[in-house]
Amino acid sequence: MKGNSALVKLSIIIMILVTVASFVLSVFIVLLIPLAITALISAIFVSVYQIYCYYYFKSNKFLLIRSTIQKYVDNCNELNNHINDLKSSYINISSYDYGNGELNDKSKFNFKRKEWQKNTHNHQVHYCSASICKNASNQPMKYLCKYFNITSDESSLINFESVLNDFAAAQQGKELLWNERDSILNSIRNSVPRLILKFSKDKVIRKLGFEAYDFSDLYFPVYTFQYVSAGGNSSFKFDIQLNIENLETLIFYLNDLVKFRNSIKGQRALMTSELREKIKNRDNYCCKKCSISISDEKNLLLEIDHIIPLSKGGVTTEENLQTLCWRCNRTKGSKMEFSNFN
Numbered sequence: 001m002k003g004n005s006a007l008v009k010l011s012i013i014i015m016i017l018v019t020v021a022s023f024v025l026s027v028f029i030v031l032l033i034p035l036a037i038t039a040l041i042s043a044i045f046v047s048v049y050q051i052y053c054y055y056y057f058k059s060n061k062f063l064l065i066r067s068t069i070q071k072y073v074d075n076c077n078e079l080n081n082h083i084n085d086l087k088s089s090y091i092n093i094s095s096y097d098y099g100n101g102e103l104n105d106k107s108k109f110n111f112k113r114k115e116w117q118k119n120t121h122n123h124q125v126h127y128c129s130a131s132i133c134k135n136a137s138n139q140p141m142k143y144l145c146k147y148f149n150i151t152s153d154e155s156s157l158i159n160f161e162s163v164l165n166d167f168a169a170a171q172q173g174k175e176l177l178w179n180e181r182d183s184i185l186n187s188i189r190n191s192v193p194r195l196i197l198k199f200s201k202d203k204v205i206r207k208l209g210f211e212a213y214d215f216s217d218l219y220f221p222v223y224t225f226q227y228v229s230a231g232g233n234s235s236f237k238f239d240i241q242l243n244i245e246n247l248e249t250l251i252f253y254l255n256d257l258v259k260f261r262n263s264i265k266g267q268r269a270l271m272t273s274e275l276r277e278k279i280k281n282r283d284n285y286c287c288k289k290c291s292i293s294i295s296d297e298k299n300l301l302l303e304i305d306h307i308i309p310l311s312k313g314g315v316t317t318e319e320n321l322q323t324l325c326w327r328c329n330r331t332k333g334s335k336m337e338f339s340n341f342n
């Protein structure tokens, strides 16, 4: 009898094992095999597509499209270089060099002053007390000038107006460049295979010869008021980004102070977005040098130029301002040279 019951137990165990094994096997068949097949098929598709792409971009058909639009692409790339120059306008305003030092934290493990370690040697970061940081957020322009050595005089005002003029042109240029690239791509939409346009648009853009354009706003300088507690364990900060809007506010702020001190110089116009639009409108959105207008070229970047440059004593008045296309303004060169804030 004993032998029989052991046999029953053994056969039960075997039955359970067989059931589990067949269950696992069926799961494997039902789920994994189709997955593996799908993966294999998609891998084949991807490889075939890559080979197709490789030969398409080398084909005469594509090379012909590229050569047809070459000059428009070159124009876009040149405009992009120009925009990059405009963006770097601010770098020319140098600040004081206070020199660098090294902060060594010798604290024991649990007392590491984490926040102090974030200390950066950046002249656009001002380390200050909590109250200065809070007050700066209430009166940004006042504190920006005071703690970053921006003097409220005519030359400082002119510097920031030039930066605003360049930044405003850069912002508009980015938009026009985007539109221009889009319209070029639209013009070849029917010549390039749909599949390639759908899955490899970036590659098409690259292969057509467009350089990598940076449409971000990261070039706007940022000034930071940084508070770090004495213990080095807590901190907060206030950032002022000198974007178009804040640059205009800063210019109005500086202008009020300059006006207060020197009423004659304060009478001139300010290089604001409103004035820029007014001059373009007066000149019928037409370049005063080569006469090209936005009706000749839809995405034409027009800029505002000082007829007598600021560096040669020219002033921002409507009579001394003219509309130039970016190409004429670029060749005119001799942009005003910046000195220190002072």
Ligand SMILES: [Zn+2]
Pocket: 287, 288, 289, 290, 291, 292, 324, 325, 326, 327, 328, 329
């Ligand atoms: Zn022109």
